[in-house]
Structure formats: C-alpha cells, structure tokens
Amino acid sequence: MRYNLTLAWEGLKRYPRSTILAVLTVAMGLAATMTTLALLHQLTADPLPGRSGHLYLAWVDTVRAKPQQNQSLNDITVENYHRIKWDDAQVLLRDHRATWQAPMASVFTEMTGDGEHAPHRRDYLLATTSEFMPMLGVSLRSGRGWSAAEDAARAPVAIVDSDMAVRLYGTVDVLGRGLKLGHGVFRIIGVTAPFSPQPHFYDLSAITFSGSQRDMAFVPLGALLDAGVDLASSDACDENGPKKSTLFGTDAAHCSSLSYWVDLPDGKAVADFRAYLQHYAENQQSLAGYGKSARAELTGVGAWLSKQNVVPDNVRLNAWLAGSFLLLCMANVAGLLAARFLRRGAEIGIRRALGAPRSAIFQQHVFEAALICLVGGVLALPLTLFGLWTLRLQASGFTDLARLDPAMFVALFALALVVGIVTGWLPAWRASRVEPGLQVKSA
Amino acid sequence: MSLAVMLKILRRHALMPALVLFQVALACAILCNVLFLVWQRVQPMVAPSGLAEDELVLVDQVTSRVRPWTGAEVRAGQLALSHAPGVRSASAALGLPMIGTMMIDYTLQSPRGVKVGVNGYFGEGLVNSLGLQLVAGRDFLPSEYRDFGVNHSSSGIPATSAAEPIIIPQSLATQLFGDQPAVGQILQVPDEPDGHGYQVVGVVRHLMRNQLDMATDGRADNTLLAAKRVGDTAMVGYAVRIDPAMREVALHGIREAIRQAFGPLLSDDIPVKITTYAERRHEALESARAALWLFAGVTLAVLVVTAIGIMGLTGFWVQRRTRQIGIQRALGARRSQVLRYFMVENLLIAGAGVLIGMALAYVANAVLMRHYELPRLPWAYLPIGGAVVLLLGQLAVWSPARRAADAPPVVATRSV
Numbered sequence: 135m136r137y138n139l140t141l142a143w144e145g146l147k148r149y150p151r152s153t154i155l156a157v158l159t160v161a162m163g164l165a166a167t168m169t170t171l172a173l174l175h176q177l178t179a180d181p182l183p184g185r186s187g188h189l190y191l192a193w194v195d196t197v198r199a200k201p202q203q204n205q206s207l208n209d210i211t212v213e214n215y216h217r218i219k220w221d222d223a224q225v226l227l228r229d230h231r232a233t234w235q236a237p238m239a240s241v242f243t244e245m246t247g248d249g250e251h252a253p254h255r256r257d258y259l260l261a262t263t264s265e266f267m268p269m270l271g272v273s274l275r276s277g278r279g280w281s282a283a284e285d286a287a288r289a290p291v292a293i294v295d296s297d298m299a300v301r302l303y304g305t306v307d308v309l310g311r312g313l314k315l316g317h318g319v320f321r322i323i324g325v326t327a328p329f330s331p332q333p334h335f336y337d338l339s340a341i342t343f344s345g346s347q348r349d350m351a352f353v354p355l356g357a358l359l360d361a362g363v364d365l366a367s368s369d370a371c372d373e374n375g376p377k378k379s380t381l382f383g384t385d386a387a388h389c390s391s392l393s394y395w396v397d398l399p400d401g402k403a404v405a406d407f408r409a410y411l412q413h414y415a416e417n418q419q420s421l422a423g424y425g426k427s428a429r430a431e432l433t434g435v436g437a438w439l440s441k442q443n444v445v446p447d448n449v450r451l452n453a454w455l456a457g458s459f460l461l462l463c464m465a466n467v468a469g470l471l472a473a474r475f476l477r478r479g480a481e482i483g484i485r486r487a488l489g490a491p492r493s494a495i496f497q498q499h500v501f502e503a504a505l506i507c508l509v510g511g512v513l514a515l516p517l518t519l520f521g522l523w524t525l526r527l528q529a530s531g532f533t534d535l536a537r538l539d540p541a542m543f544v545a546l547f548a549l550a551l552v553v554g555i556v557t558g559w560l561p562a563w564r565a566s567r568v569e570p571g572l573q574v575k576s577a
Numbered sequence: 578m579s580l581a582v583m584l585k586i587l588r589r590h591a592l593m594p595a596l597v598l599f600q601v602a603l604a605c606a607i608l609c610n611v612l613f614l615v616w617q618r619v620q621p622m623v624a625p626s627g628l629a630e631d632e633l634v635l636v637d638q639v640t641s642r643v644r645p646w647t648g649a650e651v652r653a654g655q656l657a658l659s660h661a662p663g664v665r666s667a668s669a670a671l672g673l674p675m676i677g678t679m680m681i682d683y684t685l686q687s688p689r690g691v692k693v694g695v696n697g698y699f700g701e702g703l704v705n706s707l708g709l710q711l712v713a714g715r716d717f718l719p720s721e722y723r724d725f726g727v728n729h730s731s732s733g734i735p736a737t738s739a740a741e742p743i744i745i746p747q748s749l750a751t752q753l754f755g756d757q758p759a760v761g762q763i764l765q766v767p768d769e770p771d772g773h774g775y776q777v778v779g780v781v782r783h784l785m786r787n788q789l790d791m792a793t794d795g796r797a798d799n800t801l802l803a804a805k806r807v808g809d810t811a812m813v814g815y816a817v818r819i820d821p822a823m824r825e826v827a828l829h830g831i832r833e834a835i836r837q838a839f840g841p842l843l844s845d846d847i848p849v850k851i852t853t854y855a856e857r858r859h860e861a862l863e864s865a866r867a868a869l870w871l872f873a874g875v876t877l878a879v880l881v882v883t884a885i886g887i888m889g890l891t892g893f894w895v896q897r898r899t900r901q902i903g904i905q906r907a908l909g910a911r912r913s914q915v916l917r918y919f920m921v922e923n924l925l926i927a928g929a930g931v932l933i934g935m936a937l938a939y940v941a942n943a944v945l946m947r948h949y950e951l952p953r954l955p956w957a958y959l960p961i962g963g964a965v966v967l968l969l970g971q972l973a974v975w976s977p978a979r980r981a982a983d984a985p986p987v988v989a990t991r992s993v
Contacts, residue, residue, distance in 0.1 A: 152889070162882070166875075208682050208694035447950050455607070458941075459875065459879065465596060465599050466882050472596060472890075473889060564592055
C-alpha cells in the first residue's frame with residue numbers, strides 16, 4: 135500500500151504537464167456535477183425528517199359548482215385541487231380519525247404590536263388548529279400551545295416567531311402581550327424558534343422555497359376568521375355562496391381554501407382513513423345536480439411534492455448535463471492515463487520480468503489514477519463553492535438554498551475516489567497486459 | 578494507403594481509437610442537446626414583438642388595498658394618463674407583453690379542426706397604444722367592447738351572446754386557416770362546442786405573447802386581442818404610448834397621473850411598476866440570459882476538453898509510430914501524404930463516434946422528454962452537432978499530424 139502510494143506519487147511527478155491537465159479536467163467535471171447535485175440535494179431534502187413519512191394531505195371535493203374542465207394548450211394546469219372548505223374541516227376535526235390533524239392556510243396580513251405607535255409589519259402567519267404543533271413538530275422557546283378547547287371557543291390567542299417578537303416588541307419575552315390582527319387583539323401565549331421547513335410543503339400556494347420567508351405567527355383559524363382576516367386564495371367556490379373569492383380574500387365557508395393535513399402511523403390507518411374520506415365524499419347530499427362523482431384523495435408528502443413539481447425541471451436537467459460532462463472528462467482522463475502508462479511500457483516490462491505479478495502492476499496504476507482524481511477533488515472544492523456562489527447570485531426563488539453541507543462535502547471526495555478508480559481501470563488493465571520479454575528486448 | 582490497411586492498424590491498437598471514439602460520441606451527444614436548449618432560450622429573444630418598442634411605457638400592478646377598482650376609476654386613470662405631457666395614447670389593459678404577472682389563457686379551434694393555445698390581451702384601443710400594424714381587416718369599433726374585470730381568483734371568461742370579435746397576428750392566422758383569408762372566420766372553444774365562439778375582424782403583423790417559455794417553435798405570435806374593456810377589477814395595468822423624444826417628461830407625467838388617479842388607495846405590498854418596454858424586456862429575459870451563459874460555458878468546456886483529449890491521444894499515438902512514419906518517408910511517402918493519413922484516420926474514428934453520438938443524443942433526449950417538460954430534439958440538430966465535433970477533431974489532430982509529417986526519414990535507421 136505504502137509502496138503503491140509512493141509509486142503513484144512518483145508517477146504524478148514524472149509527467150507534470152499531463153498530470154496538471156488531468157487534474158484540471160477532473161476538477162472541472164467534479165465541480166460541475168457537485169454544484170448541480172448540491173442544489174438538487176437541498177431542494178429534494180426531506181422537509182421534516184422523521185415526520186413527513188406519516189403526514190398526508192386529505193382532500194374531499196364538496197364544492198357546489200360544476201367542475202371546471204377547461205383544458206389548456208399553454209401548459210397551464212388548472213386541475214390542482216387539494217384544499218377543502220372550513221365546514222368540512224370542522225366535521226373532519228370533530229370525527230378525529232387520525233392521530234393528529236389540522237387544517238392550514240398561510241395568510242399574508244398586517245401584524246401590529248400593542249401600545250401606542252406600536253410597530254407593525256405585514257408578513258405570513260399560519261391559520262390552523264391546535265394539533266399542528268405535535269404534528270409538524272414546532273418547538274416552543276417559551277409559553278405553551280393552545281388547546282382543542284380554545285379552538286372550539288375561538289379564543290384569540292397567538293404563538294409568535296422569536297424574530298417577529300423582536301421586531302414588534304423589541305424582546306422575545308412577550309408572553310401575555312397583545313398582537314393586533316384584523317380588528318381583533320390576540321393574546322400571545324407562546325414563542326417559537328424559527329420554523330421553516332424547505333419546501334413549505336403544508337401550504338405551497340403561499341411560499342414554496344425560501345430562505346427568508348416563513349410563517350411568523352400561528353393562530354387559531356376560527357379566531358382569525360372572527361377578527362375579519364380572510365384567507366388568501368382558494369381552488370374553487372360554491373356557485374351560490376354569498377361572498378366569493380377575490381384578490382382581497384376568500385370566503386372560507388364557501389370556498390375550498392384549507393390544506394387539511396393528517397398524521398397516520400401505518401398502512402392500515404392510511405387505508406382506513408382513505409375509506410373514511412371516500413365515505414364522507416359519497417354522503418354529500420348537497421352535491422347532487424352538479425354532475426360530479428364523489429372524489430376524495432389522501433396524498434403523502436413525497437407524492438404531493440412531486441405532483442406539484444416543486445423542484446424545477448431545469449435543476450434536474452442541469453444535473454444530467456453536468457453528469458454527462460463528468461463522463462466526458464473521465465473519458466478524457468482515461469485517455470491521458472493510457473498514454474502515460476503505455477509510455478512506461480519498458481519499465482513495466484522490466485518489473486514484470488523481475489517477477490512482479492500482473493495484479494501488482496494493475497494496483498499501482500489504479501492507485502495513480504485514484505490519486506490524480508483525489509487531487510482533482512481537492513481542487514474541485516473551491517470550484518464548487520464558486521459555482522454555488524454564482525447560482526446564489528441568480529434570483530429565481532430557490533437559489534438561495536444553493537449551499538454545500540458537510541454530507542455533500544464528504545460525497546464530493548467519495549465521488550472523486552470512485553471516478554479515479556473507474557477512470558483508471560481500463561488504462562491500468564492495459565498496462566498490466568504489457569509482455570515482459572518484448573519490452574526488455576527493444577529497450 | 579488503402580482504407581483496409583488503415584482499419585487493420587486501428588484494430589490492432591484498439592484502445593487509443595476506442596477512447597477517442599468514446600469521447601467524440603459523448604461530446605457530440607452533449608452538444609446536440611445543448612445546442613437545442615440554447616435555441617429554445619434564444620427564440621423568445623429574437624422573436625419580433627410587433628410593438629412600437631421605443632414609444633412604449635408599461636404600467637403594471639396598479640392594485641388597490643381595500644376593494645376592487647371600479648370600471649369608472651380604471652377609465653379615469655386611462656384618461657389622466659392620455660392627457661399627461663409627452664403621452665400619445667394610453668389604454669387600460671389586462672395582460673401586457675413581457676409581463677408575466679397576469680396571463681390570459683385561450684384555446685382556439687379553427688373550422689379545419691386545428692387547436693392552438695394562445696395568450697390574450699384585453700383593453701380598449703390596444704392596437705393604437707401598443708403600436709400594432711394592421712395588415713388586414715380593421716380595429717375594434719367602440720361599440721364592440723364589453724366590460725371585463727378580474728375579481729375572482731379562479732375566474733372563467735364569461736359567455737357572450739354572439740361571436741366575440743378578436744384580432745390575431747399573421748402567423749396565428751396561417752396556423753389556423755392556412756392560405757385562406759382570416760378576416761371573417763369563426764373560431765370555437767374546444768370545450769364549449771355550443772358557444773358562439775370568436776370572429777376574426779383584423780390581422781396584425783406581429784404581437785408577441787407574454788408566456789415567454791412558450792414563445793418557441795413558431796408559437797411566439799400565438800396571441801389575440803379581445804374586444805374587452807377593463808371593468809371592475811382588483812388589479813390593472815396600462816399600455817402608454819409616448820413621444821420618444823420626451824421620454825423623461827412622459828415618465829414623470831405618468832407617475833404623477835397614477836398617483837393622482839389612484840394615490841391613497843394604492844396597495845403598499847404590491848407597488849406600481851412604471852417602466853419602459855426595454856427595461857421590462859430586459860427583466861423578463863433575465864433567466865433566459867442566465868441559462869444561455871450557463872450553456873455557453875458548458876459548450877466551451879465540452880469543446881476544450883474534447884480537443885485536449887484528441888490532441889493528447891493522437892500525439893501519443895503519433896509518437897509511438899514515429900519509426901514507421903520514418904520508414905514510410907524513407908520509402909518515398911511525401912509529407913502531405915503522411916499528414917493526410919492522420920487527418921483521414923481521425924475523420925474515420927470521429928465519424929464513427931459522431932454516428933454513435935447522434936444516436937445517443939436522440940436517445941438521451943427521448944429519455945429526458947419522458948421525465949421532464951422538454952420538447953423533442955429536431956433531427957436538424959444532429960448533423961449540426963456532428964459537424965461541429967468533426968471539425969473540432971480535424972483541428973485537434975492538425976498539430977500532432979504535422980509533427981508526424983515532419984519526422985525526417987533518417988529516424989527509420991535509428992532504433993527507437
């Protein structure tokens with residue numbers, strides 16, 4: 135091993151020009167691949183490790199209107215229904231068939247502190263019910279969450295993000311203070327640490343990926359509606375509803391505007407809940423006459439994210455492009471190595487004639503190839519960081535996530551090693567085939 | 578030297594030619610696909626807009642914070658803008674070129690059964706305000722306009738009692754009606770076969786769509802102007818045609834007019850954007866430009882790496898055969914013959930590589946198309962990518978081949 139390493143190192147030094155060329159080529163290929171993979175890795179990471187595996191989005195279609203069937207030839211998808219009406223959410227909450235469940239909607243609204251000349255700020259808050267906390271695993275810095283009883287009583291209580299607390303009150307010590315939302319005053323009962331899963335999977339209509347935007351407060355849905363704050367958007371509304379959905383807000387009672395998430399521990403629970411939802415949809419008498427079949431769906435987090443095309447196709451395409459570029463670089467380096475190894479034909483022949491087995495020759499050359507690629511990997515690191523930095527300069531909503539985490543850092547070197555061994559295989563094999571006698575004669 | 582001999586030599590030393598072939602095939606496959614992606618991004622940049630670009634100022638995101646604007650308020654804004662200094666005409670509009678905040682989606686079906694997806698633009702007097710060139714038919718009559726606003730976040734376009742007049746660009750007319758004159762023709766909505774449909778009353782030379790990612794493959798002009806006046810609406814934009822000599826004055830005037838017409842009710846969250854067309858175009862094409870830089874980098878890297886690879890391998894191979902070349906030269910082969918031998922040899926290897934590469938490019942595109950939203954790679958890109966790689970191969974082999982040709986006959990008498 136030591137001997138092989140020494141030989142490999144000596145080999146590198148013997149042809150400095152081709153060594154530099156090979157190292158640069160490998161570094162370029164690795165950096166391109168690593169840059170695109172790092173971004174892809176960040177974008178496809180599990181938003182809530184350990185939890186998202188048993189979270190499901192529940193949907194029933196109870197909108198009293200004809201289904202929209204406009205097909206678009208402009209790649210605009212109309213059919214992305216996934217939200218339910220407040221009335222249905224209340225029934226599902228009451229039935230309580232899942233371990234935990236909560237309707238959710240992110241709302242962009244004005245938040246004002248207490249006192250005169252209180253600072254105010256418009257930002258996102260999450261309107262939901264009490265069980266969001268154990269379900270999503272939101273952790274509190276201080277105070278408590280609200281209870282199901284407070285949900286039922288539509289109690290005006292709120293949990294704020296620690297950053298928001300500092301912005302509005304100048305301190306994180308805000309328990310018991312008032313937060314003005316709409317025309318109501320909500321009493322702060324808890325302060326959370328920043329909670330920002332990427333992507334914002336539980337309500338993609340507001341935020342998808344973002345380093346800076348997140349839900350800055352959590353409030354009971356019923357109390358928020360009582361305070362006159364409307365939800366932001368909806369999938370569809372009842373035809374005969376009194377108040378329809380506008381750019382100024384949507385009518386939660388008559389428009390499907392809530393994402394309803396449930397926590398189901400195992401396959402049986404999932405099957406049971408699915409049957410329960412379908413049964414619920416079939417029992418909707420009010421839907422008769424709108425020409426709809428009873429529709430209910432239960433979608434896991436992974437399926438939900440891929441259905442919504444959360445990771446842009448471009449990112450995946452670029453990863454493929456970079457991967458094929460790496461392959462090209464490897465072919466190039468394999469060529470450089472083959473030329474270099476065969477140039478040494480004479481000395482390989484002498485070594486073989488002196489009794490070195492083929493495997494020793496093979497090993498030596500694979501070592502040399504791996505060493506070149508490892509040096510390339512070291513050089514690829516700053517190149518990758520540079521590539522990620524240029525990605526971050528582009529403003530396209532998700533590029534601020536382009537960072538290299540330690541796992542990817544390790545992956546880079548593993549990749550470099552694998553590339554080295556794969557690249558060196560063929561030239562090293564060719565070198566080990568050199569006939570001892572012939573070379574000795576001609577040399 | 579005959580081809581058979583050349584192939585025999587290649588077969589006897591298979592490793593080097595095989596590595597060159599593999600590189601050429603990969604480079605060809607990558608280049609074909611990248612060239613295609615480049616052309617997809619370039620098309621929206623080079624498509625003619627049909628607008629009076631130098632004279633156009635776009636006002637976008639005029640949004641209220643409390644209630645929808647009424648049709649009267651929208652028209653008062655239009656009046657104030659058209660009387661601003663330096664302004665020639667102004668139209669309230671829903672959907673504006675180069676602006677993606679509001680896109681209107683139509684599907685049209687011609688009597689021949691051709692279905693086309695287009696983007697619509699709504700607004701009174703847009704032909705004049707956008708500076709469109711009518712090539713057939715007429716502009717809308719004032720009496721033809723119907724009010725339309727955006728209040729419902731999921732709003733359909735309401736049904737009318739008669740065929741609704743529309744104006745379409747020339748290339749869309751050709752797609753729908755072929756050589757027949759478009760004016761007077763009726764178009765249907767595929768989902769509503771019983772509807773009254775739309776009647777073409779005019780044809781303009783060009784009008785670019787605002788869904789820029791669809792402005793490719795001859796679809797850049799898939800647009801229509803509908804005879805709709807902006808009514809009660811939560812958000813509105815304006816197309817303002819100005820005197821280009823008075824641009825600064827006009828921009829100032831437009832800002833003042835918007836402030837006076839809508840001032841206190843304007844939303845703080847969504848600021849009004851007032852920009853020249855050129856600025857908006859620059860902004861709208863920013864991501865396409867970034868992608869182009871990326872592809873340019875990839876292309877350059879692929880070309881450099883392939884060239885280095887071919888040069889390195891051929892150089893080594895030439896060096897190995899120095900003695901044979903010397904013998905050939907001593908036996909009377911001319912330098913040009915030696916040079917030609919290596920060039921032809923490279924052409925042979927690269928040619929085989931290009932053939933494999935083109936097949937690979939096609940397969941890769943087909944696989945990617947299955948998983949991602951990517952159009953099919955047109956055949957035409959294959960020979961282009963292939964030719965580029967072949968040329969690159971010849972350039973790369975030139976210097977090692979020259980060195981080989983320069984080998985003096987005397988080396989043959991020396992032992993290596």
